[in-house]
Amino acid sequence: MKSSTPSESAVDLFESRLIRGGTRLIADLTEFFRDYRVDDTTFTIYAKGATRNKGFLLSRFLAWTVLPNYSVSLFCVDEGSALLTTEKVRKSVDTVARIIKDEDLKWAWLVFFSDRDFPPPIVSFISRYDKRELGLAAASTSSRQVVLSNNQVGRSIGKQLKLRKTIGSNRTWKN
Amino acid sequence: MEKLTKTQVSILASYSMPLVLLSSFAINALLVTFHISGGTLRLVLLAGSFPIGFVLGRLIYTRRSHVEIQFDNSSFRVIKGSKEVVTGFWRNYRMVSLVLDQFGKPNLRLYKTKGGDHVDLPISRTNAEPQRFRDYAQSLVDGRSPRGASLQAAEVA
Numbered sequence: 001m002k003s004s005t006p007s008e009s010a011v012d013l014f015e016s017r018l019i020r021g022g023t024r025l026i027a028d029l030t031e032f033f034r035d036y037r038v039d040d041t042t043f044t045i046y047a048k049g050a051t052r053n054k055g056f057l058l059s060r061f062l063a064w065t066v067l068p069n070y071s072v073s074l075f076c077v078d079e080g081s082a083l084l085t086t087e088k089v090r091k092s093v094d095t096v097a098r099i100i101k102d103e104d105l106k107w108a109w110l111v112f113f114s115d116r117d118f119p120p121p122i123v124s125f126i127s128r129y130d131k132r133e134l135g136l137a138a139a140s141t142s143s144r145q146v147v148l149s150n151n152q153v154g155r156s157i158g159k160q161l162k163l164r165k166t167i168g169s170n171r172t173w174k175n
Numbered sequence: 176m177e178k179l180t181k182t183q184v185s186i187l188a189s190y191s192m193p194l195v196l197l198s199s200f201a202i203n204a205l206l207v208t209f210h211i212s213g214g215t216l217r218l219v220l221l222a223g224s225f226p227i228g229f230v231l232g233r234l235i236y237t238r239r240s241h242v243e244i245q246f247d248n249s250s251f252r253v254i255k256g257s258k259e260v261v262t263g264f265w266r267n268y269r270m271v272s273l274v275l276d277q278f279g280k281p282n283l284r285l286y287k288t289k290g291g292d293h294v295d296l297p298i299s300r301t302n303a304e305p306q307r308f309r310d311y312a313q314s315l316v317d318g319r320s321p322r323g324a325s326l327q328a329a330e331v332a
Contacts, residue, residue, distance in 0.1 A: 012306060019273065019281055019305065031284070032273040034313060054277050 028053035045076035070106030179301035191232025199224035242300040265315035
């Protein structure tokens with residue numbers, strides 16, 4: 001597989017990391033869609049997978065005997081240079097919540113990318129979001145700011161998906 | 176038609192190595208028959224088992240496992256060995272995705288309906304760059320003209 005080029009967007013780079021197994025420690029994402037449309041929401045990336053990874057021989061045996069086989073998904077919205085508003089975030093969250101229910105997902109990640117700085121209401125909304133089954137994150141490619149939701153799934157976006165590394169940020173954000 | 180292909184070295188080696196071993200046994204038997212036991216000459220003749228084994232392995236690989244994807248802006252064909260395994264028109268499909276196989280290698284999946292019938296194009300066995308080729312296929316499936324650089328990019332290893 002070709003390595004990323006400087007012209008690749010943050011979303012492309014993020015997807016590339018996921019394809020190369022960036023989430024393998026907690027979930028095995030196996031199918032990736034681009035510009036996936038659900039009702040009137042278009043997700044730039046929609047990835048499906050499960051918590052039980054495939055592996056080879058010993059790791060496969062361990063996965064089958066130890067790990068639960070929950071369906072999980074990752075959704076990504078790229079706002080580009082448009083302003084990310086609370087209304088847009090709420091709408092995407094509602095759509096993903098419905099997909100979680102319809103497809104019987106154990107949990108899902110929802111990541112927003114934007115080329116602009118985040119207004120305080122967005123930071124407040126995402127950082128206060130604490131529902132167990134949905135982890136939220138927002139990353140600004142201009143200010144390199146990353147905001148994560150206040151739940152375990154949300155925090156894993158920072159740790160496992162290496163979102164900060166994707167946008168080249170060394171800024172940390174804390175609750 | 177554009178072509179995507181790549182020699183899969185691991186598969187080629189898996190075909191060739193047993194043949195290298197077999198041909199070395201055959202050469203050794205001939206050497207014993209003709210009473211050639213000189214050190215250097217024996218080694219040189221035994222080394223001939225490598226080209227013989229690889230040539231035979233390459234023939235079997237080309238006939239059985241070599242994958243080639245031919246495509247243009249309207250259709251695609253997947254040829255495995257000497258057989259055409261998949262053929263179709265981009266316009267017959269509605270969705271495109273990248274699917275990771277059991278070894279974590281990405282292949283292209285084309286859906287006729289959402290979550291329904293699909294075909295897989297084994298792009299991991301070619302020199303295609305998965306994301307760019309997916310974007311190219313997506314634009315054709317959506318009925319858009321492909322982006323200028325995509326065709327070239329799809330062929331970049």
